[in-house]
Amino acid sequence: xxxxxxxxxxxxxxxAAVAAALMLPLIGLYTSTKAGGLAIGTRWTELAIGVVLxxxxxxxxxxxxxxxxxxxxIGGAIVMIVGFLLPLPNGLLTVCCIAGGAIVFLRCCLxxxxxxxxxxxxxxxxxxxxxxFLKKYGLWLGLAVLVFAxxxxxxxxxxxxxxxxxxxxxxxxxxxxxxxxxxxxxxxxDLGYVAFYAIGAYSFALLSSNYDMSFxxxxxxxxxxxxxxxxxxxxxxxxxxxxYLAIVTLGFxxxxxxxxxxxxxxxxxxxxxSGIPKPTFFGLSFSRRPPEDTESFHQFFDLQYASVDRIIFxxxxxxxxxxxxxxxxxxxxxxxxxxxxxxxxxDEIACRSLGLNPTNIKLSxxxxxxxxxxxxxxxxxxxxxxxxxxxxxxxESAIILAIVVLGGMGSQVGVAIAAVLLIGLPxxxxxxxxxxxxxxxxxxxAIMVWRPRGLLxxxxxxxxxxxxxxxxxR
Amino acid sequence: xxxxxxQLINGVTLGAIYGLIAxxxxxxxxxxxxxxxxxxxxxxxxxxxxxxxxxxxxxxGGIPIPLVLLIVLLIGMCLTAVYGWALxxxxxxxxxxxxxxxxxxxxxxxxIVLQNYVQLSQGARVKTLQPVIExxxxxxxxxxxxxxxxxxxxxxxxxxxxxxxxxxxIIAKTALGRAQRAxxxxxxxxxxxxxxxxxxxxxxxxxxxxxxxxxxxxxxxYYGVIDFYVGFLAGIKAFTAAVxxxxxxxxxxxxxxxxxxxxxxxxxxxxSIEYKxxxxxxxxVLVLVFRPSGLLGRPEVEKV
Numbered sequence: 001x002x003x004x005x006x007x008x009x010x011x012x013x014x015x016a017a018v019a020a021a022l023m024l025p026l027i028g029l030y031t032s033t034k035a036g037g038l039a040i041g042t043r044w045t046e047l048a049i050g051v052v053l054x055x056x057x058x059x060x061x062x063x064x065x066x067x068x069x070x071x072x073x074i075g076g077a078i079v080m081i082v083g084f085l086l087p088l089p090n091g092l093l094t095v096c097c098i099a100g101g102a103i104v105f106l107r108c109c110l111x112x113x114x115x116x117x118x119x120x121x122x123x124x125x126x127x128x129x130x131x132x133f134l135k136k137y138g139l140w141l142g143l144a145v146l147v148f149a150x151x152x153x154x155x156x157x158x159x160x161x162x163x164x165x166x167x168x169x170x171x172x173x174x175x176x177x178x179x180x181x182x183x184x185x186x187x188x189x190d191l192g193y194v195a196f197y198a199i200g201a202y203s204f205a206l207l208s209s210n211y212d213m214s215f216x217x218x219x220x221x222x223x224x225x226x227x228x229x230x231x232x233x234x235x236x237x238x239x240x241x242x243x244y245l246a247i248v249t250l251g252f253x254x255x256x257x258x259x260x261x262x263x264x265x266x267x268x269x270x271x272x273x274s275g276i277p278k279p280t281f282f283g284l285s286f287s288r289r290p291p292e293d294t295e296s297f298h299q300f301f302d303l304q305y306a307s308v309d310r311i312i313f314x315x316x317x318x319x320x321x322x323x324x325x326x327x328x329x330x331x332x333x334x335x336x337x338x339x340x341x342x343x344x345x346x347d348e349i350a351c352r353s354l355g356l357n358p359t360n361i362k363l364s365x366x367x368x369x370x371x372x373x374x375x376x377x378x379x380x381x382x383x384x385x386x387x388x389x390x391x392x393x394x395x396e397s398a399i400i401l402a403i404v405v406l407g408g409m410g411s412q413v414g415v416a417i418a419a420v421l422l423i424g425l426p427x428x429x430x431x432x433x434x435x436x437x438x439x440x441x442x443x444x445x446a447i448m449v450w451r452p453r454g455l456l457x458x459x460x461x462x463x464x465x466x467x468x469x470x471x472x473x474r
Numbered sequence: 475x476x477x478x479x480x481q482l483i484n485g486v487t488l489g490a491i492y493g494l495i496a497x498x499x500x501x502x503x504x505x506x507x508x509x510x511x512x513x514x515x516x517x518x519x520x521x522x523x524x525x526x527x528x529x530x531x532x533x534x535g536g537i538p539i540p541l542v543l544l545i546v547l548l549i550g551m552c553l554t555a556v557y558g559w560a561l562x563x564x565x566x567x568x569x570x571x572x573x574x575x576x577x578x579x580x581x582x583x584x585x586i587v588l589q590n591y592v593q594l595s596q597g598a599r600v601k602t603l604q605p606v607i608e609x610x611x612x613x614x615x616x617x618x619x620x621x622x623x624x625x626x627x628x629x630x631x632x633x634x635x636x637x638x639x640x641x642x643x644i645i646a647k648t649a650l651g652r653a654q655r656a657x658x659x660x661x662x663x664x665x666x667x668x669x670x671x672x673x674x675x676x677x678x679x680x681x682x683x684x685x686x687x688x689x690x691x692x693x694x695x696y697y698g699v700i701d702f703y704v705g706f707l708a709g710i711k712a713f714t715a716a717v718x719x720x721x722x723x724x725x726x727x728x729x730x731x732x733x734x735x736x737x738x739x740x741x742x743x744x745x746s747i748e749y750k751x752x753x754x755x756x757x758x759v760l761v762l763v764f765r766p767s768g769l770l771g772r773p774e775v776e777k778v
Contacts, residue, residue, distance in 0.1 A: 021556045025523045026595045029530070038601060040529040092594055189575070236759050239766050242574075243509055247717045248762060250710065251755030262748040394706070398582045405579045438590040444583025445565050452572030 008062045016055035023050050049093055053079070053100055060104045069112050076104030095435050134413070142413070149319055153312045163311050165427050167383055170318040171376050172423045176403040176415040177325050178372025183401065184409035185338065186365035187345030189246045192253025193400050195233075196226040196370040198260060198392035200377020205273040205387055206266075215279035219378050226374025227367040234366035238359055253397055260389040272388025276381050278310055279317055286310035318379050325372050326412060332368075341365055399423075406447050408454025417455055476614050480621045481743040482736070487627045487696070489735025490634035494689035495712035496719070496727035497641065498682030504658045504722040505678050508574060511581035512561055514709015515588035516683045520554040520690025521700045522592060525603055528694070539606065543629075550691050551684040557588075558683025559676055567672070585705075593702040600701045603694055630692050637688060638728060641681070645724065654678060658722075707751075711738075714758050720771020729769060733757075 028047040031038045056079065060072035083097030134141070153163050175197060182190045203222040207213045213221075237248050260267050267273070278286060284297045286309055297309060332338045340361045343351045352358055381387050403422055407414030422443070426436050447455070495517050502510040527546045531537060537545075565584045569577045610624030645651040653674045656664040665671045693708070694700055715734040719726025734754055741753040761769065 018556060018560060021553065022560055025526055025553050026519070026592060029526050030596055031526060031529060031601055032597070033599060033601075038525075038529055038603065040526065183575075189578075236763050240762055241766070243503070243721060244717060244762055244766065244768075246509065246578075247713060248755075248759055251714065251758060254710070255752045255755055258749065258752050394710075395586070398586075402579050402582065405575050409575070434594060435590075437586055438594065441583045441586030441588075441590065445580050445587065448572075448576050448580040448583065449565070449568045452569050452576040454576075 008059060008066065011062060012055050012059040015058040016051050019054040020047070020051045023047055046093055050096070053093075053096060057100050057104060061107065064104075064107055064111055069108055072104055073108040073112075076101045076108060080105060092435065099439075138413070145416075146323075153315055160308050160311060163308070163315050164383075165424060167311070167315045167318050168427070169419055169423045170315070170322050171380050171383070172400065172403060172419040173416050174318070174322045174325050174372060174376040174379075175400045176407065176419050177322075177329055177412065178369050178376065179400050179404050180369075180407075180409065180412075180415055181329065181341070181372070182365050182369035183404050184411075185333070185345065186341040186362065188362060188365060189242060190249045190366075190369070191246045191394075191397055191401065192233075192249035192251070192256075193369070193373055194392045194394070194397040195253040195256040196230060196373030197377040197380070197396065197400075198256055198389075199226045199229050199370075200374030201381040201387050201391070202260065202267060202273075202377075203374070204378040204381045205276050208277055209273060209275065215277065215378070215382055219375065222378040223371045223374045226377065227371040230366040230368075230370025230373075231363050233370075234363045238362055250394065250397070253392075253394060257389050257392050260392070267389075270389060272386055272390070274386040276385045276387065278385065279314065279382055281313060286313060314379075314383055318383075321375055321379060325375070329412065337361070337364055402444050406444070406454055411454070414455050421455075476616050476619050476621050477743065479614065480619075481739045483621070483623055483627060484743075485736035485739030486732065487630050487735070488739055489732035490630050491689045491692050491696075491731075492708075492712050492715045492734050493728045493731025494634055494637070494685045494692075495708060496715040496731045497638075497724060498686050499713050499716040500719070500721055500724060500727040501654075501678050501682050503716070504724075505654060505675055506566070506570070506577075508566070508577040509581065509713065510561075510566075510679075510682070511578065511709070512565070512585040512588055513682065513686060514705035514707075514712070515585045515592075516554060516558055516561065516705075517686040517690045517693075517708055517712075518700070518702065518705030519557050519588065519592065520550055520683075520687030521694045521704060522596060522601075522690075522702075523553050523687065524550045524691035524694045525601055525700060528603060528606065542606075547633075547688065547691060550687040554687035554690070555680040555684045558679040558686075561588075561683075562676060562679040567675075585709075589702055589705065596702065598702065600699055603698045603700075605698055606695055626696050630696060633688065633692070637685065641685070642724070644681075650674075650677060711751075711754065714754060717768055718758050718761055720768025723768070723770045723772070726768055726770035 024047065027050060028043060030041050030043060032041055033039075056075065060075055063072050078101070080098055080101030083094055083101055152158060152166060175193070178196075179190065179193045182188050182193070200222040203225045204215065204218040207218045207221060208215070233249070233252050237245055240248060261270050263269070280286070281297050284300050286297050297303075297313075303309075333342075340351070340356050341364075343354075343356065344358060344361050348358060351361075380391075384391070399422065403415055403418045406422065407416070407418035422440070425443075426440050495513065498513045498516070499510060502508065502513070524546055527549045528542070531542050531545060561584060565580045566577060569580055605626075607626050607629065608624075610622045610627070612620050613623055614621040645654065653664070653669045654677070656667070656669055657671055657674050661671050664674075689708075693704070711734055712731065715730035716727045717730070718733060719728070719730030737754050737757055738750045742750040745753070765771075
C-alpha cells in the first residue's frame with residue numbers, strides 16, 4: 001500500500017473528481033418552491049468547498065497509511081479550527097469540516113500512539129487483547145457496570161434529562177437482548193422486530209385506557225400477546241431461510257404499522273393514544289396530589305414531593321426488567337432449548353438428524369424474542385405516556401438490528417455497549433438535530449467497515465467436549 | 475369491464491417501474507449474495523436528478539420534448555450510476571468476505587445516510603413537477619367512465635421493455651454478461667480464470683443504479699410528486715417483487731414487479747387503497763409458503 005507523493009495526489013484527485021460528480025446534482029444545484037412551480041438555484045461555493053475537503057481528507061488518510069504523521073496531524077487540526085472559526089455558507093459544511101478534521105486528527109494520534117497503520121493484520125492483536133481482558137475481568141466489569149447503573153440516578157452530575165435518556169437506552173438494551181435470541185442465538189434474520197415492540201406498547205396503552213388496568217397488570221399481558229404474535233408470525237415463515245425470511249418479517253412489521261394507522265376505531269389511528277398512566281410503586285402513585293382515598297409515594301414515605309422521583313422510579317423498573325431479561329437469557333442458553341437454538345443456527349440438517357424438532361425450536365425463539373420485545377414496548381409506552389404508529393417504523397427495527405450486529409451477535413455485553421453508543425450518543429448531540437440521523441447512518445457504516453464482526457466479536461463455543469483444548473477455539 | 479381494463483393499464487405501468495428497480499436488487503443479490511438495502515435510495519436520487527435536470531432544461535426552453543426526455547434520461551443514468559458505484563466502493567467492498575449481516579447493516583446505514591443527505595441538501599418539502607407530457611388515447615367509453623391510456627404510460631412501458639431487452643442482451647450475449655454470470659456461480663474460480671471480479675461487481679452496481687435512475691425519472695414524470703422518503707417504500711416493494719419472482723433471477727424480477735404492480739392496482743381499485751401494501755405483502759407470504767424460493771427461483775440445494 002505504500003505509495004509515493006505523486007501516486008497519492010493522483011488517487012486523491014480521482015476521489016475528488018468522483019465526489020464532484022456525486023455532489024454536482026444534489027449539492028451544487030437545489031430546487032426551491034416559488035410561485036407557479038419549482039425554481040432551481042446554484043450553490044457553487046458549497047460544492048467547491050466540499051470537493052476540496054474531500055480531496056484533503058483522502059490525501060491525509062492516504063499519507064497516514066504511508067507512515068506520514070506530522071503533516072496530516074497539523075492539517076487536520078487546521079481544518080478543524082477553520083471549521084469552527086470561518087462562517088461557512090452552510091451548516092452541513094461546517095459540521096463536515098469539523099468532523100472531517102477531527103477524524104484525520106484522531107486517526108493521526110492513534111497511529112502515533114500505537115504505531116498502527118490500520119491494516120488488517122494489525123487489528124488482530126487488539127481484538128485478542130480485548131478478548132483476553134474481558135475473559136479475565138468480565139465478571140468484575142459486569143458487576144462494576146451494575147453498581148454504576150444502580151447508583152447512577154444519585155450521582156451529582158446526573159439531571160432529569162440524563163436519567164430519562166438512560167431509561168431509553170435501557171429499553172433499547174432490552175430490545176437488543178430480545179432480538180439477540182432470534183438473530184444471534186437462533187440465527188433467524190428478523191427485520192420486523194418492531195412489530196412486537198408495537199404490540200407490547202399498544203396492548204398496555206389500550207388496556208389501561210379502556211379497562212383502567214395498571215402497568216403491573218398489563219405487563220404480563222403485553223408480554224404474552226407479543227409472544228403469541230411471535231408464534232403466529234413464526235408459523236408461515238418456518239420453511240423460509242435467510243433473506244426470504246428477512247423480507248417476510250419486514251413485511252410483517254410494515255403490516256402491523258399499516259393496521260395500527262388504519263384501524264381507527266380501535267387504535268385511534270395516526271393520532272395515537274395519549275394519557276398512558278405511569279407505573280405505581282405497589283399501588284402508590286407518583287403524582288403530587290393523588291386522587292381521593294389513595295396515597296402517593298411521597299405522602300406514604302413522608303418525603304418532600306419531587307417530580308424527578310417518577311423518572312427515577314421508571315429507571316429502576318426498566319433496570320430491573322433488563323436485568324431479568326439478562327438473567328433469563330444467560331440461564332436459558334444453558335438449558336437444552338438454548339443449546340438447540342445455537343445448534344440450529346450452526347447446522348439445521350445436523351440438528352434434525354439428531355432428533356431435534358426445528359419447528360419447535362424456531363417457534364420458541366420467535367416467541368421468547370417477541371416476549372421481550374413486548375415487555376420493552378409496554379415500558380416504552382409508560383415512559384412516553386403517548387404512542388402513535390410513528391414510533392414503530394422500519395427504522396426502529398433497523399436500529400435494534402444494528403445494535404445486535406454492532407454489539408457482536410450473541411454477546412450480551414456487546415449489545416449493551418452498542419445500545420449506549422447508538423442511542424445514547426446521538427441523543428446527547430441533540431443540538432445537531434438535523435444532522436443526527438446522518439451521523440447515525442454514517443456511524444453504522446463506519447463501525448461495520450472497521451469491525452465487520454461487531455464490537456465484541458468473539459464467539460466462544462458454549463460447550464466443549466474437553467476442557468483442555470481452549471487453544472483451539474476460533 | 476372498463477374499470478378492469480383501466481386498472482390493468484395502471485397496474486402494468488406500476489409493475490414496469492417496480493420491475494426496473496427489482497432488477498437492481500436481484501442482480502446484486504445474484505453476484506454478491508447481499509440485500510442492497512440502499513437501492514431504494516439510489517432510485518430516489520435518480521428521481522431527484524431527473525427533476526433537477528428537467529428544471530434546468532425547462533428553464534432554457536426551446537428544446538423539443540423527446541430530446542429533453544433523452545437528455546434527462548442520459549444525465550440521470552450517468553450521475554446516478556456514479557452513486558451506485560460509490561456506494562459499492564465505500565460501504566460494501568471493504569466488507570466483502572465478512573458475515574452477511576455486516577453488509578446488511580452497512581447497507582441500512584448507507585440508506586439512512588443517503589436519505590438524510592438528500593433531505594438536508596434539497597429540503598424536506600414535497601417537490602411537485604408540472605406535467606411534461608399530457609394527454610392520452612381514449613380507448614373505451616361507457617357512461618361517464620373513460621378508459622385512458624396516457625402517453626406517459628405508453629412511454630414508460632416502451633422504455634422499460636426496450637431497456638430490459640437491451641439488458642437481457644448484455645447478460646446473455648456479451649463478455650461482460652458472461653463474466654457476471656461466472657462471478658455469480660463462483661467468485662474464486664472466476665478470478666482464477668482471469669476475470670476481474672472487483673470490476674465486474676462495480677459494473678453490476680452501475681447497471682443496477684442506472685436502471686433505478688430510469689425508474690426514478692419515470693416516477694418523477696408519471697406522478698410529478700417526489701420527496702426524499704420516496705425511496706423507502708418503492709425499494710421495499712421492488713425488493714418484495716424480486717423475492718416474489720425468485721431472488722437472483724432476472725426474468726423473475728420482471729415478473730415479480732409486474733405482479734406486485736397488478737396486485738396493488740387491483741387491490742386499491744376494488745378493495746381498499748389503505749391496505750394495498752398489506753395485500754402485496756400477504757400475497758408474498760402466500761407465494762413463499764408454497765414456493766419457498768420464489769416463482770422462478772432455483773430451489774436451494776441442501777448439502778450435508
